[in-house]
Amino acid sequence: MSVDVGLPPAPPPAPPKAQKAVVRPGDRIFFGASVGAGITILIVLAGVALFLFIEAWPAITADSSELPNQESLVKYIAPLAFGTVLGATIAVIIAAPMAIAIALYITHYAPPRLAGVLGLAIDLLAAVPSIVYGLWGIFVLAPHSVALSRWLEGNLGFLPFFDGPPSATGRTMLVVGIVLAVMILPVITAVSREVFKQTPQLHQEAALALGATRWEMIRMTVLPFGRSGVISGAMLGLGRALGETMAVAIVLSTADVVSFDLISSQNSGTIAANIALDFPESSGVKVNALIASGLVLFAITLAVNMVARAIINRRREFSGAN
Amino acid sequence: MTLSTTRRPRRVAAAMVATVLCVGLSACADDSDDPIADSSDSSPSTSGSASPDSADSGTKLSGTLSGVGASSQGSAMEAWIAAFNEKYPDATINYEPTGSGAGREQFAAGAVKFAGSDAALSEEETTKAKSVCGDIVQVPLYVSPIAIAFNLPGITSLQLKAETIAKIFDGKITSWDDEAIKADNPDADLPGSDITPVHRSDKSGTTENFTDYLKGAAADSWSYDVSGDWPASGGEAAQGTSGVIAAIKSAEGGIGYADASQASGLGLVKVGVGSAFVEPSADAAAKILASSERAAGQGDASYAYELDRKTEDSGTYPVVLVTYSLACTQYASQGDVDLVKAFLSFIVSEEGQQIAEENAGSAPLSAEERDLFQAAIDKISLKS
Numbered sequence: 046m047s048v049d050v051g052l053p054p055a056p057p058p059a060p061p062k063a064q065k066a067v068v069r070p071g072d073r074i075f076f077g078a079s080v081g082a083g084i085t086i087l088i089v090l091a092g093v094a095l096f097l098f099i100e101a102w103p104a105i106t107a108d109s110s111e112l113p114n115q116e117s118l119v120k121y122i123a124p125l126a127f128g129t130v131l132g133a134t135i136a137v138i139i140a141a142p143m144a145i146a147i148a149l150y151i152t153h154y155a156p157p158r159l160a161g162v163l164g165l166a167i168d169l170l171a172a173v174p175s176i177v178y179g180l181w182g183i184f185v186l187a188p189h190s191v192a193l194s195r196w197l198e199g200n201l202g203f204l205p206f207f208d209g210p211p212s213a214t215g216r217t218m219l220v221v222g223i224v225l226a227v228m229i230l231p232v233i234t235a236v237s238r239e240v241f242k243q244t245p246q247l248h249q250e251a252a253l254a255l256g257a258t259r260w261e262m263i264r265m266t267v268l269p270f271g272r273s274g275v276i277s278g279a280m281l282g283l284g285r286a287l288g289e290t291m292a293v294a295i296v297l298s299t300a301d302v303v304s305f306d307l308i309s310s311q312n313s314g315t316i317a318a319n320i321a322l323d324f325p326e327s328s329g330v331k332v333n334a335l336i337a338s339g340l341v342l343f344a345i346t347l348a349v350n351m352v353a354r355a356i357i358n359r360r361r362e363f364s365g366a367n
Numbered sequence: 368m369t370l371s372t373t374r375r376p377r378r379v380a381a382a383m384v385a386t387v388l389c390v391g392l393s394a395c396a397d398d399s400d401d402p403i404a405d406s407s408d409s410s411p412s413t414s415g416s417a418s419p420d421s422a423d424s425g426t427k428l429s430g431t432l433s434g435v436g437a438s439s440q441g442s443a444m445e446a447w448i449a450a451f452n453e454k455y456p457d458a459t460i461n462y463e464p465t466g467s468g469a470g471r472e473q474f475a476a477g478a479v480k481f482a483g484s485d486a487a488l489s490e491e492e493t494t495k496a497k498s499v500c501g502d503i504v505q506v507p508l509y510v511s512p513i514a515i516a517f518n519l520p521g522i523t524s525l526q527l528k529a530e531t532i533a534k535i536f537d538g539k540i541t542s543w544d545d546e547a548i549k550a551d552n553p554d555a556d557l558p559g560s561d562i563t564p565v566h567r568s569d570k571s572g573t574t575e576n577f578t579d580y581l582k583g584a585a586a587d588s589w590s591y592d593v594s595g596d597w598p599a600s601g602g603e604a605a606q607g608t609s610g611v612i613a614a615i616k617s618a619e620g621g622i623g624y625a626d627a628s629q630a631s632g633l634g635l636v637k638v639g640v641g642s643a644f645v646e647p648s649a650d651a652a653a654k655i656l657a658s659s660e661r662a663a664g665q666g667d668a669s670y671a672y673e674l675d676r677k678t679e680d681s682g683t684y685p686v687v688l689v690t691y692s693l694a695c696t697q698y699a700s701q702g703d704v705d706l707v708k709a710f711l712s713f714i715v716s717e718e719g720q721q722i723a724e725e726n727a728g729s730a731p732l733s734a735e736e737r738d739l740f741q742a743a744i745d746k747i748s749l750k751s
Contacts, residue, residue, distance in 0.1 A: 113596065183610075188617050213563040213618035214603050298604040298614075299568050310603045314568075322569035322606060325438070325466030326595050328492075332468075 097340040104333035111330040113323070114301070122338045124303045128218070128313030129342065132293065133286035135222030135307070136229055141279045143226075144233035151234075152241040153263060164238065171231035179292035182224040187215035187296065194219065194308035205305045212310035216298035219307040224292050229282030236281065240274030241267050273356055280353030284346050293318035316342040429457035432706045436462070436470025436483030439572050439626070440509040440690045444483070446726035451713050460710055467572050467595075467690075474693050475499075481707055482693040483509070485572020486595075487662065487671035497666075501697030504747060505669040506740040508714050509690035511729040512652035513577055516633035517622040518615050519543065519558065524646070526551045528639035529584035529676075535622060536564045536581065537589065538601035543620060551639070558620075565614045565623030568604035570595040576688040577624045583676030584685060626688070627652075628728030638686055641679035651684035653730035658683060668696050668743040687730065697750040704749050711744045 104118055114121045147167060151160045194211035201207045211217075244267045252262040299314035306312075314322075316338045324335055441464035448460045467484040474482035475492040477499035487505060488496060496503050515532060517525065527535075531547045534540040540547060544557045567574045575595040582589050591598035605614040608625045615621035615633060622636075627647045637644035645651050658678045662671040676685045692711060698704045713719045720731035732740070 183613065212603060213561065213620065214565075214605075214614045215617070216603060216605065216614065294568075295606050295610060297568070300600055300604065302600070310563075311601070323596065326468045326570035326572065327466075328468035328472040 094343065097336060097343055100333055101337035101340045102333070104330055104337040107330045107333070113327075113331050113334050118334060118337060121334060122316070122341050124301060124313045125316045125319050125338055126341055126345065127303050128297075128299070129287055129315040129317070129345065131305070131313065132218060132221050132225060132297075132315055133283050135218065136225035136286040137233075137279055137283050139222060139226035140230045140233055140282060141275070144230055144278070144282075145237055145275060147230075147234050148237035148241050149263060149267070151238055153259070153267065167231050167234045170227065171235075175228060175289060176291045176295075178224050178228055179295040182220055182292060182296040183216070186223060187217075187220050190215040190217065190220050190223075197308055206307045208306045209309060211308045212298060214298070214310070216296055216310065217308050218297065218312045221293055221297050221312075222307070224296060225286040225289055228289065228292065229286050232285060233275070233278040233282045236278030237271060237275045240271035240278075243274075244270045273359065277353045277357045280349055280356070284349050284353075287342065287346055287349065288317050289315075290317040290321050294321045427457055428455040428705055428709055430702045430706055431459040431461070432480055432703070432710060433461040434463070434470075434479050434481040434483065435465050435473050436693070437467040437485045437572055437690045438464035439467075439485055439511065439688055440464075440483050440723075440727070440729075443509055443723035443727035443729055446722045447710075447714050447719060450719075450722050451710060454713070455709070458706060458709075460706075466570075468570075470693070480694070480698070480703055481711070484691050484693060485688060486575055487669075487691055488665075488693065493665055493669075496693075496695075500695035501750065502666045502668055502695075502746070504694040504696055504711070504743050505665065505671055505691050506711075506715070506743055507656065507670060507672060507689045508692045508711070508719075508732070508740065509723060509727075509729055510652055510656065510732070511688045511690075511727065512627040512647040512649060512684055513573055513580075513624050513686045513688050514627035514630040514647040515622065515624050515636035515638065515686065516612070516615055516630040517636065518619055519560075519634055520619065522555055522557075523634050524637060525555060525634065526637045526639065526644040529581070530588045532636070532638070533581045533585035533588040535562055536566070536602065537591075537599050538564065539588070551644075560620040563618045563621040564602035565605055565611050565618075565621055566597040566599075566602055567608075567611060568597075568606050571607075572690070573608065573624065573626065573688055577686065579674065580676045580686045583674070624686070626728070638684065640683060640685060641681050643681035645681065645684045647684055647686065649724055649728060649730040651682060651730075652687045653733060654680065654683040655685060655687050656689075656736055657733065668746045670740060670743060694744075694747060696746045697748060699750050701749055704747055708744060708747045711747075712741060715740045715744060 104112065107118075109115060109117055112118060112121060147163070151164055151167075155163060191211065191213065194207075194209075194215065194217060197207040198209035198211050202209060248266040248270070249262055252265050253259075257265060293315050294317075297312055297314065297318060298310045299319070300311040301314075302311050303313055304311055320335045320339060324332070327335060441462075444462045444464070448462060451458070451460060462483070464483075467486060470479075470482035471484045471486075471488055471492050473479045474484075475488065475495040477496075488503065493503065515527070519525075525548070527548065528551060531540065531551070534547065541562055542559055543562055544559045549557060572595065574597055575593060578589075578591065578598060579593045582591070582593050597604065603614055603618070603621070605611045605623075608629050611623045611625050612629055612633070615623045627649075630647075635646060637646045655674055655678070656672060658680055659672040659675040662669075662673050665671055671691065672689065674685070674687070674689065678685055692714065694707050694711060698707065714723075715732070715737055717731075717734075717737065720729075720737070723729045724731050
């Protein structure tokens with residue numbers, strides 16, 4: 046329909062002259078700079094992986110008596126990997142629905158001016174240093190969570206998550222999950238907001254014209270359209286939660302266990318926090334063991350990002366992230 | 368029309384890409400920082416500031432001396448350096464309180480001229496250090512009492528035997544009105560509330576010295592090894608001295624261990640020694656070295672101690688942290704010899720010990736110990 050309206054007819058195929066395209070210095074500089082930047086990223090990533098592997102190797106091959114737990118590296122890292130994944134999962138479970146709701150409010154419900162302010166406020170959350178979230182967690186959230194933990198144990202104690210006994214100080218996995226949720230909220234919100242905004246106006250108007258209410262319109266057009274974007278946003282958030290160090294290090298009361306109990310004082314540590322806590326006083330193979338745990342974290346994060354990428358690529362045309 | 372509908376999403380898409388990129392980059396920024404720090408870490412930090420550039424051995428001291436090690440003596444070290452600088456304004460001393468492990472490792476590798484450590488060098492580290500050092504000077508110049516602090520409203524002091532303390536931290540005694548606690552505190556109005564033992568979640572010299580005390584003084588009730596990582600299960604974990612204090616304060620019935628200078632405002636445990644109970648104080652802590660035995664076989668200038676945690680001498684407070692200062696007996700340059708000697712001699716002097724007591728609440732060494740350690744420090748000489 047739009048092809049033959051006002052456009053001049055396509056020029057006849059030009060005979061392929063041996064004319065070189067004009068190249069100005071700007072082109073060369075820009076080409077060099079962008080290629081260089083791209084290659085640098087790859088080199089840095091490869092360097093990190095190589096460093097982790099080389100430094101982890103002595104721990105992998107070390108005699109068990111030299112390791113931090115004097116048993117095996119797997120036994121040392123497994124609880125940490127478990128705690129890392131558990132904390133990050135709780136964070137995403139809490140943050141993702143909230144982020145979607147906020148994003149929908151900003152794009153479809155809020156008056157434009159308020160939407161702008163709200164968007165800014167959410168972005169500001171991302172600018173707060175993680176150590177500040179940690180302090181907030183330890184001094185505000187943790188003491189206030191004690192009553193909640195006790196209630197959960199009393200009323201939902203039959204679930205393995207709330208088995209108890211509840212911690213007296215509130216330095217629990219649940220609090221860590223909440224702190225991490227607040228930290229990753231801006232990432233998921235920002236990505237969701239951008240995808241929701243992209244929903245074709247025509248789809249939305251068509252849904253409304255067919256008699257859909259606003260919620261039905263969102264359910265039929267915005268959410269399906271934005272699904273992959275939301276998922277990739279959640280994965281980005283998950284990635285950040287997996288690697289969060291300081292906030293977890295100051296809040297969590299850790300023990301060498303694998304436990305689903307979210308409200309007790311015996312929590313699995315996380316890899317990143319454990320490295321921060323133990324590195325300064327470690328020496329010899331114990332440092333290598335910490336780096337080996339870092340390698341595991343690297344692998345976990347890489348896997349999460351690859352899954353996110355796969356989901357984005359599956360519906361490439363709808364996602365803004367390509 | 369088609370044009371306009373295709374163009375708009377593209378612009379949004381561009382913005383979108385930008386956002387995601389930003390997010391991605393900021394997420395990456397954390398990761399990419401670390402390896403740089405680490406890789407520079409693995410190559411010894413002798414370069415730059417650490418290498419003393421002056422071989423001037425005149426009457427005036429000058430040059431730069433860098434050390435790393437235990438953070439426990441961090442505040443004392445700051446005070447020592449400040450006072451030392453007043454005496455010798457041309458000399459620069461740096462001390463990085465990155466941790467005992469790092470201190471021992473870098474010292475043994477010859478990367479730094481002196482170090483501080485909450486534990487004596489291991490055999491392996493000693494051998495390694497001797498290969499770069501000649502002999503090693505290893506002297507406990509910082510002794511600090513570790514307080515066992517608790518949070519019970521209205522109670523400022525409790526008397527506890529080592530056995531009882533071990534059982535509390537092992538989770539065997541769980542209530543404040545337990546018979547074992549009552550027996551030693553007949554007058555205290557003990558509540559029936561739960562005990563929340565708090566320990567360090569990070570690896571620390573304080574934990575190492577505290578578990579050493581429990582193992583030494585209450586071997587029957589404490590089956591765990593001495594370790595910088597809290598070895599037992601149960602209890603709350605908190606990061607750093609300040610984290611432990613905060614956790615004790617936030618939980619009624621909490622009890623934990625921390626450097627005595629940081630434990631103000633909490634109830635303090637008087638520890639059972641022999642038949643008496645001793646409260647944490649610098650003076651009582653200082654006596655521990657006198658009753659302890661020097662570990663054998665580490666060289667003439669090495670004063671590593673097997674601390675006598677079991678002491679029955681009622682004036683001694685056995686829950687102490689000891690930080691060793693590590694140095695070589697032989698340095699390749701006269702400048703290093705003069706600087707290290709002068710600085711360690713200053714720390715071991717009466718004045719130096721007093722400065723640490725005022726600034727960090729540590730226990731000043733006795734006159735005999737000062738003489739003993741000074742003699743070790745005097746062994747530092749030029750490599751021939």
